[in-house]
Amino acid sequence: MSINTFGHLFRVTTWGESHGPALGATVDGCPPGVPIDAGAIQHWLDKRKPGQNRYTTQRREADAVQILSGTFEGVTTGTPVQLMIENTDQRSKDYGDIKDKFRPGHADITYFQKYGLRDYRGGGRSSARETAARVAAGGLARAALAALAPTVEIKGYMTRMGAHEIDRSRFYWDQIDQNPFWTPDATAAETWADYLDGLRKSGSSVGAVIEVVARGVPAGLGAPVYGKLDTDLAAAMMSINAVKGVEIGEGMSAAMLTGELNADEITMGPDGPVYSSNHAGGILGGISTGQDIVVRFAVKPTSSILTTRKTITRTGEETEIITKGRHDPCVGIRAVPVGEAMMACVLLDHMLLHRGQIGKNQGQIG
Numbered sequence: 179m180s181i182n183t184f185g186h187l188f189r190v191t192t193w194g195e196s197h198g199p200a201l202g203a204t205v206d207g208c209p210p211g212v213p214i215d216a217g218a219i220q221h222w223l224d225k226r227k228p229g230q231n232r233y234t235t236q237r238r239e240a241d242a243v244q245i246l247s248g249t250f251e252g253v254t255t256g257t258p259v260q261l262m263i264e265n266t267d268q269r270s271k272d273y274g275d276i277k278d279k280f281r282p283g284h285a286d287i288t289y290f291q292k293y294g295l296r297d298y299r300g301g302g303r304s305s306a307r308e309t310a311a312r313v314a315a316g317g318l319a320r321a322a323l324a325a326l327a328p329t330v331e332i333k334g335y336m337t338r339m340g341a342h343e344i345d346r347s348r349f350y351w352d353q354i355d356q357n358p359f360w361t362p363d364a365t366a367a368e369t370w371a372d373y374l375d376g377l378r379k380s381g382s383s384v385g386a387v388i389e390v391v392a393r394g395v396p397a398g399l400g401a402p403v404y405g406k407l408d409t410d411l412a413a414a415m416m417s418i419n420a421v422k423g424v425e426i427g428e429g430m431s432a433a434m435l436t437g438e439l440n441a442d443e444i445t446m447g448p449d450g451p452v453y454s455s456n457h458a459g460g461i462l463g464g465i466s467t468g469q470d471i472v473v474r475f476a477v478k479p480t481s482s483i484l485t486t487r488k489t490i491t492r493t494g495e496e497t498e499i500i501t502k503g504r505h506d507p508c509v510g511i512r513a514v515p516v517g518e519a520m521m522a523c524v525l526l527d528h529m530l531l532h533r534g535q536i537g538k539n540q541g542q543i544g
C-alpha cells in the first residue's frame with residue numbers, strides 16, 4: 179500500500195524524487211473556470227526556492243513550474259491539472275558516501291527496512307524537494323480560493339528559532355515579507371541572523387516553530403467526525419518533512435488553562451457572533467467558527483550537519499558519517515511556504531466538501 183495523495187475532493191498526488199529528472203503534482207477535483215497560469219503558481223514556488231539567501235541551502239534550482247494539463251485559455255477546465263518542475267541542479271556525487279550508510283535523523287534506515295532498497299541520492303522520495311510539488315498545488319488552491327472565497331487570506335511566519343522566540347508585542351504583519359526568516363518581529367530577525375550565521379559556519383543546525391493563519395474563512399467548514407477541519411489540517415502539516423509537532427490555537431498550552439480562561443466567550447455583534455478571544459484557533463467541533471484559523475508546527479533541526487555522527491551500514495557494521503552536500507541550517511525558513519500551501523489545499527478541499535453537502539450554512543443566528 180502506498181499513499182501519495184491527500185484531500186477528499188481537491189485531491190493532490192505528488193510524484194518524483196530529489197535527484198530524478200523532475201517532480202510534480204497531479205491535482206484532480208479543481209473546479210473549472212479558475213483563472214490560472216504558470217506565473218501565478220511560480221510566485222509561491224519562488225518563496226520556497228533554495229539558494230535565495232545565505233540561510234538556505236545553496237542548491238540552485240529554478241523550480242520553474244510547467245502546467246501540462248487541465249487548463250485552457252487561462253482557466254482550469256475541471257480536468258486533472260498536471261504540474262511539473264524539472265530538477266536541474268542535482269549533484270548525486272555528493273551522496274556517494276552515504277550509499278551504504280544510514281544518515282542519522284533521515285529516512286534512509288526506515289526506507290531501507292521497509293522497501294529493501296532506497297534511492298540514496300539526496301534521500302530520493304523522502305527528500306524535502308517533494309515539498310516543491312505541494313507548493314505548486316497550493317498555488318492552484320490559492321487561485322481557486324480567490325475565485326470561490328475571496329475573503330480568505332493565508333499567511334505563514336516563523337515564531338521561534340531554537341531557543342529564540344518572537345516577542346508578540348513586536349508583531350507586525352508587514353514585517354513578514356521584509357526579512358529572510360518570514361518573521362513578524364524585526365528585532366527577532368536580527369537576533370536570528372547572527373545566531374544562524376554562527377550555526378551555519380560551524381556546520382550545525384537548529385529547529386523552528388512556524389505559525390500559519392487563515393483569515394476571512396467563513397464559519398461552517400469541516401466534516402465531523404472523521405473529516406474535522408482540525409484533523410485534516412493537523413495531518414496536512416504533520417506530513418511535511420521534519421515536522422514533529424502540530425498545534426491548533428492554544429494547542430498544548432490549553433492543558434495548562436482553566437475553563438474560564440480557555441473557552442472563548444461569545445457576544446452578538448452587528449454582523450453575527452463575536453468571540454472574546456481565539457484559544458480554539460478558529461475551530462469548534464471540527465468546524466470553522468469564522469475566526470482566524472491558527473495552526474502551529476514545530477520543525478526539527480536539520481539532520482545533515484558537519485559533525486561526525488555514529489551510524490551503521492546496511493550490512494550492520496558500526497561506522498561514522500559526516501553529511502556533506504548542501505543543506506538548510508534551519509529548515510523552518512523554507513517550511514513557511516510549504517505550511518501555507520497545505521493550509522490552502524485543506525481549506526479549498528473543505529470549501530468544496532461544504533458546498534457539496536450543505537451549500538449555504540443552514541443555521542442563521544439572530
Ligand SMILES: Cc1cc2nc3c(=O)[nH]c(=O)nc-3n(C[C@H](O)[C@H](O)[C@H](O)COP(=O)(O)O)c2cc1C
Pocket residue numbers: 235283284285301304305306309418419420421478480481482504505506509512513516
Ligand atoms: C523545506 C525543507 C527543507 C529541508 N531541507 C533539509 C536539508 O537540507 N537537510 C536535511 O537534513 N533535512 C532537510 N529537511 C528535512 C528532511 O527532509 C527530513 O528530516 C527527512 O526527510 C526525514 O523525515 P522526517 O524528519 O519527517 O522524519 C528539510 C525539510 C523541509 C520542510
